[in-house]
Amino acid sequence: MWEVAEELNAMLVFAEHRYYGESLPFGNKSFTDSKHLNYLTSEQALADFAILIQHIRKTIPGAQNTPVIAIGGSYGGMLAAWLRMKYPHVVDGALAASAPIWQFQDLVPCSVFNRIVTNDFKKSGKGCSESIRNSWEAIKRVSSTGEGLQWLSSAFHLCSPLKSSQDAAALKAWLSETWVNLAMVNYPYKADFLQPLPAWPIQVVCKFLKDPSLSDKLLLQNIFQAVNIYYNYSGVASCLNISHTATKNLGEVGWYYQACTEMVMPMCTDGVNDMFEPQKWDFQAFSEECFKLWGVRPRPSWITSVYGGKNISSHSNIIFSNGRLDPWSGGGVTQNITNSLVAIVIPEGAHHLDLRSSNPCDPKSVRQARALEVHYMKQWIEKARQRH
Amino acid sequence: MWEVAEELNAMLVFAEHRYYGESLPFGNKSFTDSKHLNYLTSEQALADFAILIQHIRKTIPGAQNTPVIAIGGSYGGMLAAWLRMKYPHVVDGALAASAPIWQFQDLVPCSVFNRIVTNDFKKSGKGCSESIRNSWEAIKRVSSTGEGLQWLSSAFHLCSPLKSSQDAAALKAWLSETWVNLAMVNYPYKADFLQPLPAWPIQVVCKFLKDPSLSDKLLLQNIFQAVNIYYNYSGVASCLNISHTATKNLGEVGWYYQACTEMVMPMCTDGVNDMFEPQKWDFQAFSEECFKLWGVRPRPSWITSVYGGKNISSHSNIIFSNGRLDPWSGGGVTQNITNSLVAIVIPEGAHHLDLRSSNPCDPKSVRQARALEVHYMKQWIEKARQRH
Numbered sequence: 001m002w003e004v005a006e007e008l009n010a011m012l013v014f015a016e017h018r019y020y021g022e023s024l025p026f027g028n029k030s031f032t033d034s035k036h037l038n039y040l041t042s043e044q045a046l047a048d049f050a051i052l053i054q055h056i057r058k059t060i061p062g063a064q065n066t067p068v069i070a071i072g073g074s075y076g077g078m079l080a081a082w083l084r085m086k087y088p089h090v091v092d093g094a095l096a097a098s099a100p101i102w103q104f105q106d107l108v109p110c111s112v113f114n115r116i117v118t119n120d121f122k123k124s125g126k127g128c129s130e131s132i133r134n135s136w137e138a139i140k141r142v143s144s145t146g147e148g149l150q151w152l153s154s155a156f157h158l159c160s161p162l163k164s165s166q167d168a169a170a171l172k173a174w175l176s177e178t179w180v181n182l183a184m185v186n187y188p189y190k191a192d193f194l195q196p197l198p199a200w201p202i203q204v205v206c207k208f209l210k211d212p213s214l215s216d217k218l219l220l221q222n223i224f225q226a227v228n229i230y231y232n233y234s235g236v237a238s239c240l241n242i243s244h245t246a247t248k249n250l251g252e253v254g255w256y257y258q259a260c261t262e263m264v265m266p267m268c269t270d271g272v273n274d275m276f277e278p279q280k281w282d283f284q285a286f287s288e289e290c291f292k293l294w295g296v297r298p299r300p301s302w303i304t305s306v307y308g309g310k311n312i313s314s315h316s317n318i319i320f321s322n323g324r325l326d327p328w329s330g331g332g333v334t335q336n337i338t339n340s341l342v343a344i345v346i347p348e349g350a351h352h353l354d355l356r357s358s359n360p361c362d363p364k365s366v367r368q369a370r371a372l373e374v375h376y377m378k379q380w381i382e383k384a385r386q387r388h
Numbered sequence: 389m390w391e392v393a394e395e396l397n398a399m400l401v402f403a404e405h406r407y408y409g410e411s412l413p414f415g416n417k418s419f420t421d422s423k424h425l426n427y428l429t430s431e432q433a434l435a436d437f438a439i440l441i442q443h444i445r446k447t448i449p450g451a452q453n454t455p456v457i458a459i460g461g462s463y464g465g466m467l468a469a470w471l472r473m474k475y476p477h478v479v480d481g482a483l484a485a486s487a488p489i490w491q492f493q494d495l496v497p498c499s500v501f502n503r504i505v506t507n508d509f510k511k512s513g514k515g516c517s518e519s520i521r522n523s524w525e526a527i528k529r530v531s532s533t534g535e536g537l538q539w540l541s542s543a544f545h546l547c548s549p550l551k552s553s554q555d556a557a558a559l560k561a562w563l564s565e566t567w568v569n570l571a572m573v574n575y576p577y578k579a580d581f582l583q584p585l586p587a588w589p590i591q592v593v594c595k596f597l598k599d600p601s602l603s604d605k606l607l608l609q610n611i612f613q614a615v616n617i618y619y620n621y622s623g624v625a626s627c628l629n630i631s632h633t634a635t636k637n638l639g640e641v642g643w644y645y646q647a648c649t650e651m652v653m654p655m656c657t658d659g660v661n662d663m664f665e666p667q668k669w670d671f672q673a674f675s676e677e678c679f680k681l682w683g684v685r686p687r688p689s690w691i692t693s694v695y696g697g698k699n700i701s702s703h704s705n706i707i708f709s710n711g712r713l714d715p716w717s718g719g720g721v722t723q724n725i726t727n728s729l730v731a732i733v734i735p736e737g738a739h740h741l742d743l744r745s746s747n748p749c750d751p752k753s754v755r756q757a758r759a760l761e762v763h764y765m766k767q768w769i770e771k772a773r774q775r776h
Binding site for chain 1 (some may be wrong): 435438439442464474475477478691694696697699700701702703704705775
């Protein structure tokens with residue numbers, strides 16, 4: 001964005017989503033209960049952005065008739081697309097990078113996300129995804145005794161030792177999330193999005209996971225080496241904390257509330273077509289958890305009701321870009337819908353790689369994607385200028 | 389609609405707007421305070437309609453993929469247009485009849501509404517609008533004495549006698565509203581929309597108002613004869629009640645709350661280009677009144693922020709129909725915006741005449757309007773069918 005803004009002589013405005021960062025409508029009471037969280041919805045956020053843009057138009061000299069393009073990645077990409085859909089009088093177009101607008105009820109199979117994660121590992125080293133698939137049973141077997149739990153705690157350099165089979169389940173959940181995060185940030189160069197990581201981190205990880213047929217303890221020692229790349233690439237961590245993953249700082253509480261109300265994204269695994277422990281999508285259990293936490297029930301069809309699901313062809317001027325390596329691409333728009341609702345797929349791209357700064361290690365596909373994105377933006381800008 | 393539904397083999401669904409009719413979210417507490425009224429917004433109503441349509445699609449055999457067209461008149465026409473704008477995945481098109489979507493801050497002159505009313509009276513009889521214009525000063529003069537107030541009360545057959553200059557102001561407001569309502573229902577045949585009325589009621593009214601140069605009392609006696617057409621065409625009223633106008637039953641409390649929050653429609657008169665007493669649009673006074681009544685302040689730019697004001701060209705499949713006699717046409721869309729955002733103007737039409745049943749007295753213009761409306765609907769339906 002910084003580079004393109006200069007090229008287009010544009011102003012960059014970063015709008016902070018309500019309930020994230022410092023934008024807390026009720027200060028430190030914002031997350032206390034559902035009454036205070038009640039104003040945290042994507043619709044309210046979109047209205048904020050629309051009002052902000054209109055305010056900027058009014059108050060900044062020269063901005064009055066200037067074209068505006070919404071840009072965002074991930075949830076921000078969904079918001080960018082939805083902003084164009086709901087407020088086409090406010091933004092002239094949107095770049096929705098890695099925006100899984102279809103990762104909702106009945107729009108894509110709940111398995112697609114974890115299959116893409118698995119594929120990333122499968123392609124990054126022989127034996128890699130199989131090693132991970134085999135690790136779940138290995139953990140189950142080892143954790144069945146007290147001595148085994150102790151061994152696991154020590155092998156994984158855990159800050160708090162595992163004490164029960166529940167703790168072992170937490171270890172597995174933490175490992176799963178780690179593999180997912182690695183798939184998201186599998187960038188072609190050293191980067192620090194969720195964690196500081198080497199170039200193509202999954203390839204680095206997979207170097208430790210070549211032999212899925214090892215005995216349980218040898219396999220799990222390798223698994224540790226692998227996750228240690230993710231959590232301790234800098235080499236300064238003295239122990240690993242399975243209650244923390246790198247995504248914790250991305251406004252987790254607010255996001256979890258949103259997931260418990262409108263942003264219900266079904267996920268599942270089968271252990272056959274993916275490398276994870278089989279787990280069906282259990283809406284009931286999810287709903288119960290939400291009710292326990294906030295006294296709210298998720299509305300799984302709401303997002304589709306409001307934003308149209310697959311039936312969005314009457315909208316215009318949205319680029320949906322997706323990296324093929326990014327598990328979120330499974331819920332993204334990867335085929336053109338109309339000639340102004342266009343998809344750009346980046347075969348070597350992870351989670352919104354195209355929004356990152358140019359890098360000498362960028363694959364050709366992402367350079368081309370960025371060029372095409374700028375091409376569309378220029379078209380929209382020109383058209384908007386003609387109207388004024 | 390009944391006739392066209394049969395022609396198109398369509399189901400008609402009438403959705404009741406929340407807080408109107410029997411749709412009271414908090415029963416008889418719904419209007420008690422702004423806390424209970426807080427859910428009364430056009431956005432919420434649109435969401436209700438979207439969810440209702442999706443529910444119908446799901447539950448009624450054969451409805452699943454059926455095209456849907458939103459139809460409405462007046463505020464309902466605005467909602468029809470906005471429903472298509474915000475939920476194009478739910479409705480394939482909209483007929484927005486007499487929908488003043490531009491009767492909001494800075495979009496049209498605040499004077500346009502009352503100029504159209506005046507024009508209707510000017511065209512309906514010589515001396516007519518001048519008689520009404522002269523009546524205000526006549527009332528002022530006559531009401532300046534106690535005897536005059538008594539005379540007025542008797543001359544206008546008022547149920548409660550006028551006792552002060554404030555009461556005289558109420559009489560004038562009641563008369564103004566009567567002229568406005570007559571302009572809205574100036575239909576070419578006997579009808580009973582706001583009140584039972586003869587064909588072309590303004591012409592009938594104007595028969596009493598041919599001489600604007602009469603003395604005050606003679607002029608005001610004629611004014612009484614004129615309004616008596618509106619309030620007592622059936623001849624059964626024993627007295628007239630200036631605290632009641634015919635619009636009272638159209639969900640007045642709810643509408644007034646909406647006017648005090650988002651539906652802020654600036655109106656003004658100058659007494660020169662219109663026949664009313666000069667009155668500037670006074671937002672501050674209006675805002676104070678709203679604050680006194682509900683503790684809320686109106687947001688005059690909100691509707692434009694949300695629905696786009698004049699900048700709506702990226703939407704599609706909306707017919708804006710307006711009768712040229714209808715004062716609301718001043719805030720309506722009366723010129724094509726694109727080839728799928730089209731305007732239909734009915735020179736001889738009052739408030740949403742096109743939505744009324746066919747009548748032998750219908751002018752050719754409204755017959756043509758209806759035919760064109762059906763033509764567009766068929767286009768939209770065909771296009772929607774092709775998508776499924």
